Amino acid sequence: MEIRTDYADGNYTIHVDYGILEASISEYIAAYSSVHFLVDQNVYALYKDSLLSFVQHPIILEGGEASKSFDAFKHITETLLERGIKRNHLIVVIGGGAAGDAGGFAAATVLRGVDYIQVPTTLLAHDSSIGGKTAINSGHGKNLIGAFHRPKAVIYDLSFLETLPHHELLSGFGEVFKHALLKDEETVRTLMDATRTKISLDMMKPFIISGIETKMHYVTTDEKESGIRKFLNLGHTLGHAIEYKYRMPHGMAVMLGLYFMMYASNEKAARNIFDLDSFRQYFELHGYPLEHLKAIDEVEMMTLMGKDKKNQSSDATGFVLMNDFGQCYFTEIDSNQLKKYISQLKESL
Amino acid sequence: MEIRTDYADGNYTIHVDYGILEASISEYIAAYSSVHFLVDQNVYALYKDSLLSFVQHPIILEGGEASKSFDAFKHITETLLERGIKRNHLIVVIGGGAAGDAGGFAAATVLRGVDYIQVPTTLLAHDSSIGGKTAINSGHGKNLIGAFHRPKAVIYDLSFLETLPHHELLSGFGEVFKHALLKDEETVRTLMDATRTKISLDMMKPFIISGIETKMHYVTTDEKESGIRKFLNLGHTLGHAIEYKYRMPHGMAVMLGLYFMMYASNEKAARNIFDLDSFRQYFELHGYPLEHLKAIDEVEMMTLMGKDKKNQSSDATGFVLMNDFGQCYFTEIDSNQLKKYISQLKESL
Known part of the structure; x- marks a missing residue:
């Protein structure tokens, strides 16, 4: 199932189905000179030998809201820069809503914006991965620092949901x-x-x-x-x-x-x-x-x-x-x- | 002298002249329910009793590149939130290129974007204040984390240049x-x-x-x-x-x-x-x-x-x-x- 956004420009496709991740990602990667995977640590531990076996050298995000601190933001962006990220590279963010928010904000701000794909792995993230809102948390509340940055695609592989508590x-x-x-x-x-x-x-x-x-x-x-x-x-x-x-x-x-x-x-x-x-x-x-x-x-x-x-x-x-x-x-x-x-x-x- | 930008939409005015700051700012403030001033500490020390005597409760930015660290970014955004910033408030950034970059990035990201005005106080900032680029520095180089966020106006009061070393x-x-x-x-x-x-x-x-x-x-x-x-x-x-x-x-x-x-x-x-x-x-x-x-x-x-x-x-x-x-x-x-x-x-x- 594919749903296409309907903006005036900058549209993207939301792919929803079982077992679609690797094939869909491969198609998108082809247009970029390199790819950086940001993966929630819990998701990576669960799927590194199965759904995510194709993922090379992921940058591991702390699980859940811990990935949305200022420190985590610094760590993610500095690691991407350490790895030599360029504007014609692609970022793929794999995880729940928090990983999507944090990874999306890193993609929105590193080099003032690099293309990225959202790969939601939870049911909650079917919501947060749509619409281009990215954010980290403040001491004064959740999601108070962020950016609007549309993904190039959302790949929602429902196979991830099968192990969801x-x-x-x-x-x-x-x-x-x-x-x-x-x-x-x-x-x-x-x-x-x-x-x-x-x-x-x-x-x-x-x-x-x-x-x-x-x-x-x-x-x-x-x-x-x-x-x-x-x-x-x-x-x-x-x-x-x-x-x-x-x-x-x-x-x-x-x-x-x-x-x-x-x-x-x-x-x-x-x-x-x-x-x-x-x-x-x-x-x-x-x-x-x-x-x-x-x-x-x-x-x-x-x-x-x-x-x-x-x-x-x-x-x-x-x-x-x-x-x-x-x-x-x-x-x-x-x-x-x-x-x-x-x-x-x-x-x- | 006023120069108007020529984008398809979201245009703004660049005001360039001597002694225009207070009057120009007053006009813009009228449309907002509150205003937050971010002021470079050196600029504030020099002008708090003269050109900036009208500025109430400024948030002081560390001078120069120190304002562009991750820590400074956290401090600026958290202080704005502490003060209860809302989306219908205005941020006014007063200082050189570094203050403009750092303050602009805070304006771009706090609450996912709040309106702001650039008030460049150096000759260098005649350049950096134009064009909507904002950024902080990475350990891997300058301006590597940032956003495109156009100001609502640039007020370039040349009186600031008279004391420039x-x-x-x-x-x-x-x-x-x-x-x-x-x-x-x-x-x-x-x-x-x-x-x-x-x-x-x-x-x-x-x-x-x-x-x-x-x-x-x-x-x-x-x-x-x-x-x-x-x-x-x-x-x-x-x-x-x-x-x-x-x-x-x-x-x-x-x-x-x-x-x-x-x-x-x-x-x-x-x-x-x-x-x-x-x-x-x-x-x-x-x-x-x-x-x-x-x-x-x-x-x-x-x-x-x-x-x-x-x-x-x-x-x-x-x-x-x-x-x-x-x-x-x-x-x-x-x-x-x-x-x-x-x-x-x-x-x-």
């Missing part, structure tokens, strides 16, 4: 669920029916492809987040704060953020757009820790959300809410109101 | 001279006549403006250095290597690089495009240390030049040479030939 599948499913909400009610219903008893990889491929297409729609229309791209932030405003505070996996925190979004959307609209009880049962059945919402501190969360880079103002917090499935709008919620929403949500749990 | 004037004059070479023979003759006995600020304004216009022509035609923008690299390939090795001021090293360019251009064309003796006398009269060229080591220079990010290949070194005043071409010089040119030049001095 269940909690990572759950985390990635948070973004799959978000993309379904962004599309329409029917997609949400179909997805929930397919996962009524169990979230598993078998049934995921069509929802992954649909999710990528949904995301593509938003990022090609609004690459730099001045308008509707912000809607992809659905569930992320509180989600990021929870993720940061509790070191919770991204997609798990997003699912909690989505639950808050549903609550706040209902309140704002003064009607039940979302049947909170049914979503709560569904989330809890699959192990999303909604009980964490009971423990959060309103003021601390608001401080963390105030640092979100999408927030323009300091008195109010910008949120993406919904009027209906597939119908987002952007609104600023003032501090008192927001505090009230969070308190009410805590009591309701 | 003579050696900085000389260094900046290297780029003024390069821009004259890039334009035509008449401009070079007029410039050399005006500086026959002394290089001073009085006569510089028309040449600065002409230099900015020349540079604008190249950068608007080819923003990302895939074609003719490379011609601005005239004199810089060897210049950067000398600057890196001898910690020589940028424009001084460029002038030495330009002398080598003239030598190599004559050799390549097998005719005297440039009257080397007259240029040599002129450069030496004004204190450009051509004697350093006698001391350089061919192999070491070639290794350093091989790391230049504009070099695509490792067997040969890319150079910009000239067929005539104002007539550049790009060529690859293989290692043996290059070694011979450098040796011959050393002997000729």
Whole structure:
């Protein structure tokens, strides 16, 4: 399955299928005079003798968020330069969302930008690898330093997902669920029916492809987040704060953020757009820790959300809410109101 | 004097005159909800009670190249985030070329890009502040990590130049001279006549403006250095290597690089495009240390030049040479030939 982006120029292809990595990479490499592989250390340990046996002399990235520190950024770029990287070389970034963010930011900035290919290896990264956003973390929050730098291709080999631990599948499913909400009610219903008893990889491929297409729609229309791209932030405003505070996996925190979004959307609209009880049962059945919402501190969360880079103002917090499935709008919620929403949500749990 | 860029979109104005800073900045600030000043420490010490008395709570950048380390990058971006920077804020970068590079790179990457204004305070920065290139330094060479990020305006207040030490004037004059070479023979003759006995600020304004216009022509035609923008690299390939090795001021090293360019251009064309003796006398009269060229080591220079990010290949070194005043071409010089040119030049001095 191939999905082609639809920008005015600089388009690229997203390849999604099982067992496509080596053959796809070979085709792209042909156009460059050299290639540098940046590979997440955990992914390399798991696949160096199988899916990644063709990878020569990889630069190993620390696993997960550790690859997104300033020090790691320095290490990656200095190693690329040490190896004599030139502008007509290619970088291939292999790993989860963190590796993609860190490797992408290195590709965006070394020599002021070198071509790169994203090879996402987790379910979560089906989201983060699309759209050209790259970043490292600040002491003040995640992804606060970065660049927009489109890859030349995304090669999403689903074979990597077969060994994914269940909690990572759950985390990635948070973004799959978000993309379904962004599309329409029917997609949400179909997805929930397919996962009524169990979230598993078998049934995921069509929802992954649909999710990528949904995301593509938003990022090609609004690459730099001045308008509707912000809607992809659905569930992320509180989600990021929870993720940061509790070191919770991204997609798990997003699912909690989505639950808050549903609550706040209902309140704002003064009607039940979302049947909170049914979503709560569904989330809890699959192990999303909604009980964490009971423990959060309103003021601390608001401080963390105030640092979100999408927030323009300091008195109010910008949120993406919904009027209906597939119908987002952007609104600023003032501090008192927001505090009230969070308190009410805590009591309701 | 105002010069407007001529891109397809995202254009900005370059203001050049005496005493324009505070009034110009005020106009731009009005459109933003907050402003953050990044100011070179030496510039701030000199002007905090005069030209910069209107600047509130500046973030002080270490003077010169020290502001372009990874650590300084971390410090600048973390301080901006600590102060609660948002995407609808403005950054104003005040200082020489190094401050502009470092502050520009911070503006390019914090929150994935915030609007900024360049306020060059040196003669050299009339060059580096134009064109949207930002960067920090690597252990492997200067400016090897960076981004293209156009400013919203360049405000070049020539009043800053009045206190410029003579050696900085000389260094900046290297780029003024390069821009004259890039334009035509008449401009070079007029410039050399005006500086026959002394290089001073009085006569510089028309040449600065002409230099900015020349540079604008190249950068608007080819923003990302895939074609003719490379011609601005005239004199810089060897210049950067000398600057890196001898910690020589940028424009001084460029002038030495330009002398080598003239030598190599004559050799390549097998005719005297440039009257080397007259240029040599002129450069030496004004204190450009051509004697350093006698001391350089061919192999070491070639290794350093091989790391230049504009070099695509490792067997040969890319150079910009000239067929005539104002007539550049790009060529690859293989290692043996290059070694011979450098040796011959050393002997000729």
